[in-house]
Amino acid sequence: MVVRFGLIGCGYISRKHLQAIAGCKDAQLVAISDLHEVRMDGTKKYYQTISGDLHPIKCHKDYKELLADAQVDAVIIASFSGLHAMMAKDALLSEKHVVLEKPMALSIEEANELIVLAEKQQKELMVCHQLRFRPLMQKIKKLIDEGRMGKPYLGISSIRINRSPSYYSAAAWRGNWASDGGMLINQGIHLVDLLQWFLGDVKTVYGEIVQSSLLKETEDVAVGVINFKNQAKGIIEANIVTKPNNLGYSLTIFCEKGTISIEGPSLNKISRWFIEGEETNEEELDQLIRDGNEQIYMYEDFIEAVNSEEKHVLIDGTEAKKALEIIFALYQSELSKQVIHFPLTSFSTADMSRKEGENP
Numbered sequence: 001m002v003v004r005f006g007l008i009g010c011g012y013i014s015r016k017h018l019q020a021i022a023g024c025k026d027a028q029l030v031a032i033s034d035l036h037e038v039r040m041d042g043t044k045k046y047y048q049t050i051s052g053d054l055h056p057i058k059c060h061k062d063y064k065e066l067l068a069d070a071q072v073d074a075v076i077i078a079s080f081s082g083l084h085a086m087m088a089k090d091a092l093l094s095e096k097h098v099v100l101e102k103p104m105a106l107s108i109e110e111a112n113e114l115i116v117l118a119e120k121q122q123k124e125l126m127v128c129h130q131l132r133f134r135p136l137m138q139k140i141k142k143l144i145d146e147g148r149m150g151k152p153y154l155g156i157s158s159i160r161i162n163r164s165p166s167y168y169s170a171a172a173w174r175g176n177w178a179s180d181g182g183m184l185i186n187q188g189i190h191l192v193d194l195l196q197w198f199l200g201d202v203k204t205v206y207g208e209i210v211q212s213s214l215l216k217e218t219e220d221v222a223v224g225v226i227n228f229k230n231q232a233k234g235i236i237e238a239n240i241v242t243k244p245n246n247l248g249y250s251l252t253i254f255c256e257k258g259t260i261s262i263e264g265p266s267l268n269k270i271s272r273w274f275i276e277g278e279e280t281n282e283e284e285l286d287q288l289i290r291d292g293n294e295q296i297y298m299y300e301d302f303i304e305a306v307n308s309e310e311k312h313v314l315i316d317g318t319e320a321k322k323a324l325e326i327i328f329a330l331y332q333s334e335l336s337k338q339v340i341h342f343p344l345t346s347f348s349t350a351d352m353s354r355k356e357g358e359n360p
Helices: 014-022 037-051 063-067 081-093 108-121 135-145 165-169 183-199 282-290 294-306 317-336 349-353
Strands: 003-008 027-033 058-060 074-077 097-100 125-127 152-160 202-210 221-228 233-239 248-255 258-264 269-275
Touching: 003 014, 003 063, 003 294, 014 027, 014 037, 014 294, 027 037, 027 063, 037 058, 058 063, 063 081, 074 081, 081 097, 081 108, 097 294, 108 125, 108 317, 125 294, 125 317, 135 183, 135 248, 135 258, 135 282, 152 183, 183 221, 183 233, 183 248, 183 317, 202 317, 221 317, 269 282, 317 349
Parallel strands: 003 027, 003 074, 027 058, 074 097, 097 125, 152 233
Antiparallel strands: 152 248, 202 221, 221 233, 248 258, 258 269
């Protein structure tokens, strides 16, 4: 059955969603919502061009009108971070399935509410951690889960990028704890998600941040140490002050029987692939690294779940909350100057606006 999508938010990130929908045979865009009519018009034309589908697309300045449309089966929420949880809640209450851009929420309470509500409404809630669907990442996950790399020892996520003052001044919500959520949540969460996915559940987190810009509230530098339940350690180091431009991302996993390291502007280069007792299949790895269709695979997973009573999405609210909780714990550790034990019972990025060092 074709799943009919409504898109809320026609900014830059929406293009990736439109490309994925156009690439799925059982998906169709039927409605869009944005406060700016010009952006809606451009979005409609873009989708029709790349999909070849000239089916009428409704435009709504008020997203609640889109939610009231019986023709819409599922809603894509691509607005700014501070609106994600509220719009997802409204969509679920309107009996819609939801594709939710990261971060799913800016507080533990909102994340928990969405998880419970999706289950109550019996609707799929998928959060966009699409890198889990990249074939190369699936391969690494399988190697670890099958025990072929032995006991995990250490994982390191590095984010070394540049975000200029003009980036933050381009939108009033950027760089604000209450509406944006922080650099790690917006630029680093995919790497944190992969680190957790590979190494498992978390026991404790300790972290510190540095904020030096007068133009915004949120952090410029973040470092964190993770203690996983399986005794592996994790390190997060992230910054948006890399000069003169992006250096890129890297993810390295050190295990008893092997080391895998991936880096590059979009994690598209293998710098180390060694597994004790196994020959490296360079041809297979080359094919895996070239496959960048994770967004399409994510949507195929979502569509299959919507059309099946027995299947659910790979990255639901419970899974998506795991990376969010690690980042929240790092922020809370900065506030309290203490190691944070899991699970977190309460935290909001708005807490970061309080005086440094004041206990949450």
